[in-house]
Amino acid sequence: MPLFAIPAGDIDAAGRSIAADLPVAWLDEQLGECDMRGVEPGHVSGRISRSGADVVVRGRVHAVLQAPCARCLEPTKIDIDTDMSLLLKPAAPSVLAQKADEKRAAAQAKKVSGGATKGETSKRAPREKEPPEYEFSSDEADVDVYDGETVVLDGFIREAILLEIPIFPLCSEACPGIHPASPEAVEGGAAPPVDPRLAPLGALRAALSKASGSRGPTDDQGAASGSADASQQKKTKKE
Structure with missing residues (x-):
């Protein structure tokens, strides 16, 4: 069920004000596919008026979102504050x-x-x-439409927010990205959390360590030991 649905018959030339909160649940539902979630309720304000059969919407949208940093994957806060201007014509x-x-x-x-x-x-x-x-003409493609009876603003508000979200959200411009924990942190006791994407490499390292431990001395070590014995025997014969 849409959150912002206004009957077209209730909109006149003088217009009416719009002022409503954007609940966190609504933000999560609308932006969940983009790996975004609401941090706090947003807000939309403005005015909606009518000119003949057309509907004009001018407003402002504010929302505070959270998304993973594109470099270090830590939660990053994104502050959205943008204008929204719409000209809605009744659908043909x-x-x-x-x-x-x-x-x-x-x-x-x-x-x-x-x-x-x-x-x-x-x-x-x-x-x-x-x-x-039905094929839209070039004139119709330049404006948005409504069904002629009810103006639903949910999709337009979502679009206004999405247009302001950065393609690569960063926690800071100087973010170095994912990096291993410092030796001090490891010696402190608790091991740092491991990126789940590196889990297969950890399993491979454990398997290789187990295999090398079960074989005993390596071939290189055996060769070095044999060479030392041969040198000792040669030295004894000369004496």
């Missing part, structure tokens, strides 16, 4: 009709597939030819 009737036809076709297909047997499926009448897909 052909677009709305196409969406309605698609919903009816999907419902009919689900009903038929759920109630017919395999033999009955082969006897169905051929499907009617689908209407051609």
Whole structure:
């Protein structure tokens, strides 16, 4: 269910103010796919007015998010504060009709597939030819649309936030990235946490250490020992 849904009939030329919080749960739901989460409730404010059938939205969006640093993977706070300007036109009737036809076709297909047997499926009448897909003109592509009855702002607010998120969020410009713990930290007692991505290398190192320990002295050590014995024997013969 959308959080910001305003009936178009309640919007007049004088307009109405917008002032509402963006709950943390809403931020998490809208931005979860981007590995972002809300730190505290955000806020949206502005004004929405109507000019004929068009709806004009001017506002400001503020949110505090948290994301992993692109270098060290530590949690990084991102402060979003951006403007939002929208011109919304009612969707063309052909677009709305196409969406309605698609919903009816999907419902009919689900009903038929759920109630017919395999033999009955082969006897169905051929499907009617689908209407051609509606193509937006260049003028329509420059503006956003609403369904003509209700203005839903959730998607537009989400888009305004996403456009302000840096591609590579950093905890600081001088972040050195992932680095091993200092010797002092290791000698202190508790071992530092290991990056889970390095776990396969740790397992390989443990296996190699176990294998080398079970073989006893290495070939190099044996060769060195043999060479020392030969030199000692040669020295004894000369004497």
